Amino acid sequence: MTIELNGGHYIQGRWHQSGEHFHRMAAASNQALPEPFYDANDTDVDAAVTAAEAAFWLYQQKSAAERAELLDTMAEELLADGAEIVAMAMLESALPQARLQGELGRTCNQLRLFAAALRDPMEPVIVDRAQPERTPLPKPDMRLGQLPLGPVAVFGASNFPLAFSTPGGDTASALAAGCSVVVKGHPAHPGTSELCTRAIARAIEKCDMPQGLFSLLQGHNPGLSTALVSHGAIKAIGFTGSLKVGRILADCCAARAEPIPFYGELGSINPQLLLPGMLEAHAEQLAQNQVTAMLLGQGQFCTNPGLLLAIKGPGLERFIATASNALAEQGAGAMLTAGIANAYRQGVESLLPQLELLAQGQAIAASHQTRPTLAKVSGKALLANPALRQEIFGPFALLAVCDSADELLNVISALEGQLSASVHGLEEELADFGPHIQRLAFKVGRLIFNQAPTGVEVCHAMQHGGPYPASTDSRSTSVGSGAMKRFLRPICYQNMPQALLPEPLKDGNPMIWAR
């Protein structure tokens, strides 16, 4: 199929071509594609943010039902263009069709989950009733509402060109909260961003929402990112990407005259705790599952299980044998970008001299591919060298073998914050490892039992975000209906007349929790 692309920025309901241009690569071949994409400059940033601010004042007056309607319509419009969007994302990411079809479905489910949460809220409206007779002072009527923060800037991630990018979780939750959105599209998949923006724009028009509600800025110039997070009218940032870039932008946000929340998801090695009883009983199955999980999307999942923790023993030896055999059969694969492949290679090469190589997959045929790698290290060495606990983004996993349960506890205590961790154990051995499990809980946003961390369920109870550096704000989630809260703040209305109260705060709402 041939798809015409504009290559420009979408601002205030129109496409604008401006500035320098760049070319994206076909990820599978690492060949440049002919269509130009433009690099947004400060004028474009200001135009998009100004439009977003004007739209915000109109949009925040819309009811929850109207916002839910917009989200549902966005899902419909994205699905209507599904074939083109998936084809474009395949071209730009080298991710397989089934994965991207699944990701599109997930992206639409996400939009619908927020719509459902707007129509059927989980949390009560907190009200303190007036007590005019109270002495020495009467108690006023106090009601706790929520206000959207304002225009939000969203940075698309390379590894989920749909679910964590232009139409992804941060865009959905910001719109659900009542915020307008300026997306900085990821330069690895600008065509996908453009197609998704077309669908979103149609939904905005169909629902009669303000035109400036959603903007797309394309570009690969770092100055675009810092200009966007530094703009005075931007009130919060959603970001998924590397620790290096994320920290630069977080520091920009903190240094503003008015600091703003920066929600960055910056990487995680998602430790897998392999307990002795489980290894003894199911070493081979566990090994197969771990290799499958670490190879998903060629290891380019934020929940990729990159660190395996175990105590030495015969079960572990069987695990190593099976995992090594399984890994050796894996093919090399193209990464999202040649830069990611290069960083992977450098990371593995710098660590391998300190590790025991257990197995590698097939050799790479081109420099934008990666070779799956499984290596081993002692618990002591892992404790001694923080570099061994850093993320290598891609199909790499490190098995740390501890001499004892005590050493294992020390290793867990030394970990940085993680998005998730899994405990693989028989029910009867979990109590023996209570301190390990408890310590692990304090390191993660999600603690999983006997499952891989890679499936991030889109649901109400999800927490996707853990202690730093997994995320820059462990109090917030980027997935699940709770994500809406990152773009809201409480406001107390004291003695406000009923007629002026926001609808959900008026007497008669069954969701009111009153004291």
Add this chain to the structure above:
Amino acid sequence: MTIELNGGHYIQGRWHQSGEHFHRMAAASNQALPEPFYDANDTDVDAAVTAAEAAFWLYQQKSAAERAELLDTMAEELLADGAEIVAMAMLESALPQARLQGELGRTCNQLRLFAAALRDPMEPVIVDRAQPERTPLPKPDMRLGQLPLGPVAVFGASNFPLAFSTPGGDTASALAAGCSVVVKGHPAHPGTSELCTRAIARAIEKCDMPQGLFSLLQGHNPGLSTALVSHGAIKAIGFTGSLKVGRILADCCAARAEPIPFYGELGSINPQLLLPGMLEAHAEQLAQNQVTAMLLGQGQFCTNPGLLLAIKGPGLERFIATASNALAEQGAGAMLTAGIANAYRQGVESLLPQLELLAQGQAIAASHQTRPTLAKVSGKALLANPALRQEIFGPFALLAVCDSADELLNVISALEGQLSASVHGLEEELADFGPHIQRLAFKVGRLIFNQAPTGVEVCHAMQHGGPYPASTDSRSTSVGSGAMKRFLRPICYQNMPQALLPEPLKDGNPMIWAR
């Protein structure tokens, strides 16, 4: 009454005298008091934080009921020493006895409110039930819990030596959340901090809680503050104080290797919107109320109404006449510290040349006192000069007179973030000022109708914290049961066996909201 003071730091259940010492002042006379207080150094900081970290691992295992028991016992012990605590706070703050007795009651109510919230939570436990039959993939069991962040550092405020200091809101909410606490006592009232610490220490002992759960560090050296917020084991900060100091500490937190949440309440001028109908109907009463509110605690309330906004008209002229007369009768008063009095005088002197002076209270008799001041300015001048919108901490209020409703809307739009604002209007005129009220809502944490902002109710629906610079995190409150959340983060438990789940997440809890 004579009260022996140790003057040292309370760490791991013992008092330590170390470092240089300083002398506090009797606030009413501005005379130095003889007892030495010690200035904590880096070794003291490390000792207190290390004790807090060890205590944290024990304390976070306590049940909500056990934490509630501790908070209730703290309230009892503080009340048992109430006479000594109030006398000491009077000496150190020059605040009147009735005010401090009320503040002690409020402080204890705050502790009890958190205890009640722990026993009777407002918010549901979010659960997604497993769907093992779902295709293409089964849905796991997902439950959303909460974990305490870790050891918390609390900075006492000078203006509420009890309710926002050593035994105040941040200490109470951190302990309620399951965090241990290191208080950096305010150097203006170290004796009060010491007495409160004694009561807290008895409660910790009675409830058999870990000794390191609560520490007090005394000092007036700024290095103590930066050492405390920079300590790697401290996981969050509660601060009430000046924009200048607060921003320095916020920047320290953001620059850490692991950035942590900084909850700073940094000042507010709490705009009072005086609508024409209300002025016409009740100018005199409104004027009396405004003057009373701005003089509470000699103007040293964080919710002090420092900016009055109105449209010109005959009602406003009557308001000005009454307010000016009422203000002229007010006495000069001692401030919490001579430094605060000095900053007030400099602030008023620097602004007055640009203002029309309406009235001043009686002249000061000593340099640590302040003279109440009411001044007037045009809406245009206020718009043109941001300095006129800055806080002058103390008994100062500025009336901005606008030519039109449009100009009033522009003035509101130009305001920075505020803790609160009040709308004084007749019910029938509120709809006409809908855009003004809406814009004002986006500037504040609490929007009040026909009441002064100075009474900060301790209740469930309170929001005390607004957009920057009123607070550094508008998503959080420092007062009310919601304050506990600032020291918690969500964690998702996926497929966790029932036996291992935290108690509130187990099947059978009626607070579970499940889908």
